[in-house]
Amino acid sequence: MRNLVGYLIRRVGWMLLTLWIVYTVSFVLMRSVPGNPFSSERTVPAAIERQLRARYNLDAPVHRQYFDIGWGIVSRGDLGWSLRLEDYSVNQVLAEGFPVSASLAIFGLVFAIGLGIPAGIISAVRRGSFADLSMMTAAVLGIAVPNFVLASIVILLFVFILPIFPAAGWGTLQQLVLPAFCLGAPVAAYIARLTRAGMLEVLTREHVRTAMAKGLSPQAVVLKHVLPGAMLPVVSYLGPATAGVLTGSLVLEKIFAIPGMGSHFINAALQRDYFLAMGMVLTYTVLLFVMNSIVDISYAVIDPRVKLQ
Amino acid sequence: MSQTPILQVRHLQVHFPFSSGGFLRPVRGLIRAVDDISFEIAEGETLGLVGESGCGKSTTARAIVGLVKPTAGDILLEGQRISDLSERAMLPHRRVVQMVFQDPFASLNPRMTIGSIIGEPLRVHGLARGRDLQLEVLRLLDLVGLNPRFLNRYPHEFSGGQRQRIGIARALAVQPKVLLCDEPVSALDVSIQAQIINLLMDLQQQLGLSYLFIAHDLAVVRHIADRVGVMYLGRIVEMAAAAELYDHPLHPYTEALMSAVPIPDPVESAKRSRIVLKGEVPSPDREYPGCALADRCWLVEDRCRVDRPTLRNAVGREESAQQAACWVRCGERGDSLQDATGADS
Amino acid sequence: MNPPLLSVEDLHVSFQTDEGLVEAVRGVSFDLGQGETLGIVGESGSGKSVTNLALMGLIPRPPGRIDRGSAKLAGRDLIQMSQKELMDVRGRRIGMIFQDPMTALNPLMTVGQQLTEVTRRHFGLSRAAAQTRAAEMLEMVGISAPESRLRDYPHQFSGGMRQRVMIAMALSCEPEILIADEPTTALDVTIQAQILELLGDLQRRRGTSIILVTHDLGVVAGICDRVLVMYAGRVVEQATVTELFASPRHPYTLGLLRSLPRLDRDHSLRLEAIPGQPPDMTRVPAGCSFRARCPVALARCADDTPPLREVATGRSSACWHDDARQPAGVASISPDPSPVAGG
Numbered sequence: 001m002r003n004l005v006g007y008l009i010r011r012v013g014w015m016l017l018t019l020w021i022v023y024t025v026s027f028v029l030m031r032s033v034p035g036n037p038f039s040s041e042r043t044v045p046a047a048i049e050r051q052l053r054a055r056y057n058l059d060a061p062v063h064r065q066y067f068d069i070g071w072g073i074v075s076r077g078d079l080g081w082s083l084r085l086e087d088y089s090v091n092q093v094l095a096e097g098f099p100v101s102a103s104l105a106i107f108g109l110v111f112a113i114g115l116g117i118p119a120g121i122i123s124a125v126r127r128g129s130f131a132d133l134s135m136m137t138a139a140v141l142g143i144a145v146p147n148f149v150l151a152s153i154v155i156l157l158f159v160f161i162l163p164i165f166p167a168a169g170w171g172t173l174q175q176l177v178l179p180a181f182c183l184g185a186p187v188a189a190y191i192a193r194l195t196r197a198g199m200l201e202v203l204t205r206e207h208v209r210t211a212m213a214k215g216l217s218p219q220a221v222v223l224k225h226v227l228p229g230a231m232l233p234v235v236s237y238l239g240p241a242t243a244g245v246l247t248g249s250l251v252l253e254k255i256f257a258i259p260g261m262g263s264h265f266i267n268a269a270l271q272r273d274y275f276l277a278m279g280m281v282l283t284y285t286v287l288l289f290v291m292n293s294i295v296d297i298s299y300a301v302i303d304p305r306v307k308l309q
Numbered sequence: 310m311s312q313t314p315i316l317q318v319r320h321l322q323v324h325f326p327f328s329s330g331g332f333l334r335p336v337r338g339l340i341r342a343v344d345d346i347s348f349e350i351a352e353g354e355t356l357g358l359v360g361e362s363g364c365g366k367s368t369t370a371r372a373i374v375g376l377v378k379p380t381a382g383d384i385l386l387e388g389q390r391i392s393d394l395s396e397r398a399m400l401p402h403r404r405v406v407q408m409v410f411q412d413p414f415a416s417l418n419p420r421m422t423i424g425s426i427i428g429e430p431l432r433v434h435g436l437a438r439g440r441d442l443q444l445e446v447l448r449l450l451d452l453v454g455l456n457p458r459f460l461n462r463y464p465h466e467f468s469g470g471q472r473q474r475i476g477i478a479r480a481l482a483v484q485p486k487v488l489l490c491d492e493p494v495s496a497l498d499v500s501i502q503a504q505i506i507n508l509l510m511d512l513q514q515q516l517g518l519s520y521l522f523i524a525h526d527l528a529v530v531r532h533i534a535d536r537v538g539v540m541y542l543g544r545i546v547e548m549a550a551a552a553e554l555y556d557h558p559l560h561p562y563t564e565a566l567m568s569a570v571p572i573p574d575p576v577e578s579a580k581r582s583r584i585v586l587k588g589e590v591p592s593p594d595r596e597y598p599g600c601a602l603a604d605r606c607w608l609v610e611d612r613c614r615v616d617r618p619t620l621r622n623a624v625g626r627e628e629s630a631q632q633a634a635c636w637v638r639c640g641e642r643g644d645s646l647q648d649a650t651g652a653d654s
Numbered sequence: 655m656n657p658p659l660l661s662v663e664d665l666h667v668s669f670q671t672d673e674g675l676v677e678a679v680r681g682v683s684f685d686l687g688q689g690e691t692l693g694i695v696g697e698s699g700s701g702k703s704v705t706n707l708a709l710m711g712l713i714p715r716p717p718g719r720i721d722r723g724s725a726k727l728a729g730r731d732l733i734q735m736s737q738k739e740l741m742d743v744r745g746r747r748i749g750m751i752f753q754d755p756m757t758a759l760n761p762l763m764t765v766g767q768q769l770t771e772v773t774r775r776h777f778g779l780s781r782a783a784a785q786t787r788a789a790e791m792l793e794m795v796g797i798s799a800p801e802s803r804l805r806d807y808p809h810q811f812s813g814g815m816r817q818r819v820m821i822a823m824a825l826s827c828e829p830e831i832l833i834a835d836e837p838t839t840a841l842d843v844t845i846q847a848q849i850l851e852l853l854g855d856l857q858r859r860r861g862t863s864i865i866l867v868t869h870d871l872g873v874v875a876g877i878c879d880r881v882l883v884m885y886a887g888r889v890v891e892q893a894t895v896t897e898l899f900a901s902p903r904h905p906y907t908l909g910l911l912r913s914l915p916r917l918d919r920d921h922s923l924r925l926e927a928i929p930g931q932p933p934d935m936t937r938v939p940a941g942c943s944f945r946a947r948c949p950v951a952l953a954r955c956a957d958d959t960p961p962l963r964e965v966a967t968g969r970s971s972a973c974w975h976d977d978a979r980q981p982a983g984v985a986s987i988s989p990d991p992s993p994v995a996g997g
Contacts, residue, residue, distance in 0.1 A: 206757040212712055214772045214823070215745035218737075224771075228762050303762055304807040361842035468931050498697035499869055500947075503913035503927035510924070525842065532915035532925065555917060569847035570917050571872025575895045577918055578875045585851065586844055589812050 004297070007308035015289040022285050023073070023278070027066055030274050056083060056275075069278075079282070080275035082268075090279035093264060098283065100170060101253070101260035105245045107176055108183030112241070116188040117234070120195020124230075125222060127200065135192065142189030147248070151182045151255045168257040179256040183249055187241050191234055198230030205229075228302055235302065239295035243288050313388040314349035315519050316373070316406070316487050321346050321382035323368050327594070338594045342368040344543035345382070350487065353513065355520040357534030357551065359527055359566070361590055365543040366523045370489040373521070374408050375399060387486075404434060407480035411492035413472035417464040423450075423475055424460040430482045449478040452515075454508060470501035474508065481512070487519045494529060506533055527570050531555050536630070539563045542593055542601040548620060549631035559623055559633035562586075562602050600636065608637045658685035659830060659863055660709075665723035665733075667701070667708050670716060674936040678704040680887035682723075683962070686831065691857060691864040693874040693895070695910075696884035699935055702867045705884075706833045708733070710750060711740040727831075746776040749824030753836035755816035759808040765792075766804030769823050776827045791822035795852060814845035818852065825856065835867045850877055871914060875899060883907050886933050886943035889962050893969040903971040906944045942973070950975060 053059040057068060072078045079090035119139070123132040158178060159167040169175045202208065203226055211225040212218075250262035261280065268277040300306045323343040343365040350356045358366040371377045373384055384392040391402045410416045417426055428446045431437045437445050447457050453474040464472060473493060480488055490509065494502040510533060512518060524530050530537055530551070537554050539547040539562065547560040558564040565584040572578045586605045597603070599614040606613065613636050620632040621639040633639050667679040679701040686692050696702040707713050709725050709732055725732040727747065732740070744750075752758040760768055769791060770784035779787060785804065792800035795818040808816055817837060824832055834853065838846035854877045857864055866878060874881055874895065881898045883891040883906065891904040902908040909928040930947040933939060939946070942955040952974055962972040 206752060206754060207760040209712060210750075210752065210758045210820070210823075211760065211771075213710055213744050213750040215741045215743070215775055216771065217741060220775075224763070225760050229760075304764075305761060305809050361844065470931060498932070499871070499910055500697060500913055500928040501931060503915075503925035504929070506915065507924050507927055527843070528915045528917040531917055566843060567917065569843045571846075571850070571870065571876045572918050573871035573875050573911065573914055573916065574899050574918070575875040576899075578872075583847055583851070585848060589814055589845060590842070 003308050007296070008293070011289065011293050015286065018289070019282060019285055022281060023070060024066075026278055026281050027069070030272065030277060031062065033272075056081060058274075069275075073282070079279035082276045083271075083273045085273075085276070090275050093276060094261070094279055094283060097259065097261035097264060100258060101246065101249055101262065104176070104179055104183060104249050104253070104258060104260060105242065107180035108245050108249070109187065109238075109242060110184075111180050112184035112187035112191055112245075113238075115184070116191025117195050117231075119188070119192040120230075121199060121222065121227065123192065123196040124199030124203065132196075136196070139189040139192045142185045143193075145186075147182045147186060148251045148255060150185055151178070151252060154178050154182060155255075168255075170256075170258045175256075179249075179252045179258060182252055183245055187245060190237060190241070194233045194237055195230055198233050199226055202226045202229040232299065232302060235295055235298050239288075239292045242291045243284075246284070246287065312352065314351050314385075315387055316521070317349040317383075317385040317388075318369070318373065319347050319383040319385070321369065321372060321384065322380040323365070323372050323377055324380040339596075341543045341593050341596070343372065343379075344593075346538075346540070346543070346545045347382075348538055348545065348548065350519045350521060352486070352519055353517050354536070355513065355522055355534045357530035357537040358521065358523045358540055359525065359530050359537060360540035361525065361566075363542075363590060363593060364540040365593075366540050367491050369540075370408065370491050370521060370523055373489060374406055375403070404483040405485055406487045406489060407483065407485040409473075409476055409480050409488055409490045409493045412496050413469070413476040414464060416476060417472060419464055422461050422463060423455075423467075426464070426475065427478045427482055430479060434483050436483065445482070449482055452481065452512070453478040468501075469497050470504055473497065473505050477505075477508065477512070481516075485518070487521065489521045489523070491523045492525065493522075495524060495526060502529070509533065527555075527567065539566065542590065542597065544601055544634065545620065546602070546635070547631075547633040549629075549633075553629070553631050557631075559631055559638050560602075560635050561606050561608050561638070563633070600634070608635075610637060612636050656688060659688050659690075660686040660725065660727050662686075662705075662709070662725045663723055665705060665708060665725065666721040667704050667713060667718060668721055669718050671936065676935045677938065678887055678935065679708065680938075682884070682887075682889055684882055684889065684892065686863050686865060689857070689861040689863055690880065691866060691878045693878035693881040694865060694867045694884060695869065695871060695874055695881060697869055697932060699886070699932055700884040701887040702884050703835055706750070706835060706865060706867060710744055710748060710833070711735065711737065712744075742776070745772050745824075745829070746827045747829050748831045748833060749827070749829040750833045751817070751820040751824045751835065751837050754840045755813055755820050756840065758820055759816055761808055764805055764807055765811070765819050769804070769819070769826060772823055772826050787826060788822075791826045792819070794825075794856075795819070795822045797822075813841055814848060817841065817845075817849050821849075821852065821856070825860070825862070828860070829862065831863045831865065833865045833867070836869070837866070838873060839868070839870070846873075853877065871899075871910065883910075886935065886938055888943065888972065889970075890944065890973070891971045892962065893971075897969055903965060903969070903976060904944075904973050905948045905950055905975075909947070909949075 050059070057065060060068065069080060072080060077091070079094070082088045082090055082093055085093060119135045123135050126132050155167055155178065158165045165178050166175050208221060208225055211221045216224075247265075249260060250265060252258070253260045253262035264276060265280055267273070268280060296308060300308050321343055322341075322345055325340040325342055327338055327340060346365075346369065348356060358369065360366050368377060372379045379392055382392065383390055386402050386405050391399060394402070421429070424446050427449050428442050431442055431445060446460065450457050450459065455471065455474050455478070459467075464475070467475065493509070494505050497505060506529065509520065513520060520533070522530060522533055534551045537549060537551050538545045539554070539560065541562050547554065547558070547563045549559070554563065555567065558567050565586045568581065568584045572581065584607075588605055591604065597617075599612070599616055600606070600618050603609050603613045616636070618634040618636045618639070620634050622629055622632055623638060624640050662685070663683045665679055665682045666677065669676045669678055682701065682705050684692070694702045694705065704713070708720055711732065713720060720733055723733060727743065732743065735743070759765070766785065766788055769788035770779075770781070773779045773784045773787050774781070788804055789800040792803060797803055797815060797818055808819070811819060837853070838849050841849060850873065853864065856862065866874070868874060878895045880894050881892070882889050883898070883904065885906050891898070891902070891907045893903070898907065899911070902911055906928075909926070912926040913928055915925060928947050933943050933946070940959070941957050942948070942951070942960050945951045945955045948955070954974055958974070960972045960974045962970050963976070964970045965976045
């Protein structure tokens with residue numbers, strides 16, 4: 001327990017440091033690329049641009065901006081105003097879009113885990129069988145096919161040929177199924193392969209023979225003595241996978257017309273929406289840290305030999 | 310043994326630092342793998358080192374060939390100090406000492422033929438090339454009792470005993486004077502062990518080699534060694550001629566170790582009384598100011614926990630070559646004794 | 655004499671490997687009496703471990719296969735049993751401990767979880783009752799503070815302690831037979847002595863029959879009553895421990911004993927090594943498989959496999975010399991070293 005507290009304190013320390021670096025780097029990058037938020041297709045009269053700059057504090061010297069914005073984030077958690085979405089603060093944009101993207105990601109992951117792990121177990125236990133072969137072929141396809149291609153296929157199948165699910169939109173569970181499936185499919189495929197490899201590896205260990213020699217049923221041996229060890233690589237993978245799912249939903253959100261964060265991500269960068277871009281980058285940094293910490297802790301929970309560092 | 314010993318080890322220490330523990334106060338410690346040991350090996354002599362896992366016997370060998378860096382102490386080859394030479398200056402000395410490992414399979418490159426494995430050290434040290442190299446490899450194969458036809462085969466095609474022969478041939482390629490054999494037979498089947506032991510003894514006779522023979526099997530060591538050092542927790546607790554050591558063990562640890570070795574004879578086995586030491590070998594990450602065995606010894610006295618005993622002769626047997634580090638068995642004497650290194654030189 | 659507790663007859667086990675079919679066990683027969691300690695000695699590949707895995711129904715299939723034979727435990731054939739029936743035998747009537755206590759325990763479960771698993775499975779004990787039982791067992795094998803140690807994981811135990819845990823686990827359902835497969839090979843000598851002492855002591859107190867598989871003749875001499883010597887998948891000699899060491903009958907046994915360096919004897923200059931090496935199990939030659947290394951091989955050893963036959967009361971050997979000995983008086987293989995040429 002003391003281990004855990006120490007670990008968390010250290011992680012938070014590292015996270016704050018990382019956030020500061022990310023903040024600095026993105027601040028510098030955003031301002032060093034050519035163009036500015038107001039130089040788009042429509043030329044803005046100089047007077048108005050001056051006014052706008054003053055309103056967003058962009059006329060202050062760069063180092064002042066750096067400290068003012070930083071202070072705003074630290075003291076009030078205020079990420080500033082979106083320069084492009086009129087009258088929206090970055091906090092508001094995030095508050096609206098993030099839950100949508102997050103639920104999509106969570107459903108995608110739940111689906112990936114729910115499908116991937118059982119498939120991996122069955123494949124490993126029935127190694128070389130037809131079930132193993134077909135599931136592993138499916139897994140290779142799942143990894144190889146990009147999710148927008150998969151999206152087109154499932155829309156064709158389940159919207160037009162067999163109209164079970166709606167084509168697009170957000171709000172009902174039905175509308176969630178297809179995008180979550182497309183998002184989770186490659187992850188499920190990876191998980192299935194990792195589970196299978198992990199199971200096969202653990203199955204050769206001697207303690208599995210000991211468990212058999214105790215008279216446990218094959219099911220008990222697999223569930224209690226093989227599966228936990230086989231899950232370790234899967235758990236490691238889930239950290240980066242979550243990040244991938246969160247950021248990878250971008251294209252799918254477009255295809256399925258989902259009002260998540262995906263579209264903001266690209267637009268903010270393209271349109272030099274300094275504050276929104278910064279807010280998103282910082283949010284994702286925090287998220288990655290949280291996910292990786294959860295992975296580390298789960299790892300230590302499964303394997304008592306692992307010490308949280 | 311009046312000449313300079315071929316290998317001398319003086320006050321060798323190998324400590325491995327480690328850190329672990331909390332966030333704000335990391336616990337730092339030292340594993341005292343080898344903790345101040347001295348010994349020497351004469352030309353043509355076999356010194357056995359015995360002890361249980363973790364006693365530091367393998368680390369000693371690794372320190373001698375430079376695989377680990379000694380924390381303190383000197384290593385002398387043919388009277389010359391090599392422990393603080395640079396890599397380059399070491400190179401000619403490397404040839405003098407070669408190592409034979411426990412698991413020959415792990416130490417043989419699976420993608421190289423036997424011929425190139427044995428020839429490699431010759432090439433590296435620039436000792437032979439072309440036809441000479443070929444002939445030399447054939448001679449080495451013959452020397453270790455392998456058929457020359459095997460030249461172009463790969464390690465996996467050989468049995469454990471044959472692989473160990475290959476490992477020995479490779480070690481002999483550079484014409485060393487000392488072989489450090491680290492558990493050379495413990496991975497082998499009983500019927501093969503004897504073949505390899507015989508081979509090593511024959512080679513010693515033919516080539517005048519010196520051996521440092523490290524093993525946990527006391528019977529094997531008794532058979533092959535002239536003198537034996539018993540190690541416990543990084544220290545040599547007893548050093549004696551093989552026969553003497555086995556007939557009258559002086560140190561309580563030696564006695565316990567010896568009595569624990571199963572004898573392949575039910576009659577003898579039933580007659581023997583076993584000394585079972587309390588508990589298990591403690592961790593080498595602690596410092597033991599006194600005797601390392603103090604916590605487990607049945608003869609323990611107060612001073613054993615405080616003062617570290619050095620190797621001494623038993624009282625009344627001062628002329629004997631048998632020495633043990635034990636306050637009880639090799640009692641107090643006014644003067645400090647010469648250590649093992651100083652004895653012959 | 656009482657009927658044997660376990661009676662193995664003509665057991666054949668083979669494995670399909672990349673190099674071809676390996677007949678790992680080729681007609682092994684033996685009996686195990688109530689309360690007896692039987693040693694099975696042999697080198698790697700002799701089939702000693704496979705024999706015992708076959709009794710437990712733990713031969714991985716494929717690539718393994720039990721081709722023939724029976725193993726009757728109190729009259730019921732283990733070989734014919736379904737997996738379900740075998741599950742009630744394993745851990746309940748036959749307990750097993752393995753060579754490497756470092757890997758034989760599940761590193762991700764506490765020792766308590768692993769111990770209670772057995773009694774809950776076979777005796778249907780409640781969690782609390784199983785916990786109490788587990789603590790008792792740990793105490794019995796000499797682990798102090800058993801209640802608190804139950805919460806520890808295997809990596810928190812030393813090698814010797816882990817082997818004690820394995821023994822506690824294997825004995826917690828009071829099995830009639832304990833199979834110990836090289837139980838001390840991975841341990842240091844002083845720890846080995848402790849474990850052997852513990853096994854001997856438990857055996858005396860509980861009357862469990864033990865099958866001790868080992869390559870170490872010293873271990874056999876210390877605690878076994880009777881010994882089987884295996885070579886290349888067959889039993890070549892069977893005798894009481896005193897007889898075996900006093901007058902080995904089979905040339906292989908004799909060779910093994912002669913090739914051992916011994917602590918209690920002055921060492922002669924050379925060990926009498928057995929020349930050559932065990933046969934490649936994918937291509938075992940016909941006839942006696944020890945023939946190629948045997949100093950006293952006869953012409954007929956190449957063609958006919960010598961069967962394991964009783965040569966004296968309670969003692970058998972598989973060598974044609976035993977056949978020829980009395981009538982023809984062919985070169986006998988007495989324990990006197992002279993006729994055996996050195997390696």
